[in-house]
Amino acid sequence: MHSSEKTGLIQRKNDLFGVDFHDFIEKQEQATMFELASHFGLSIGEVRNLKKHYRRQ
Numbered sequence: 364m365h366s367s368e369k370t371g372l373i374q375r376k377n378d379l380f381g382v383d384f385h386d387f388i389e390k391q392e393q394a395t396m397f398e399l400a401s402h403f404g405l406s407i408g409e410v411r412n413l414k415k416h417y418r419r420q
Contacts, residue, residue, distance in 0.1 A: 387413055 382403045391399055391414065399410045 382413065384413075384417075388417060391417070 382405065387399070387403065390402065394402070396407055396410045396414075399405070400407050403410075405413075
């Protein structure tokens with residue numbers, strides 16, 4: 364397996380709902396749930412689930 368393929372696999376493991384979790388953490392402190400849902404293409408319920416997941420970490 365090439366290193367670029369390995370990097371892609373590692374990056375995908377950090378995604379939840381197809382969202383880069385680190386990007387979500389940075390934006391969730393400043394944006395409303397509706398803004399987050401619009402930005403990441405998620406429903407409000409999925410944003411809630413991501414926030415719950417973040418609190419457990």
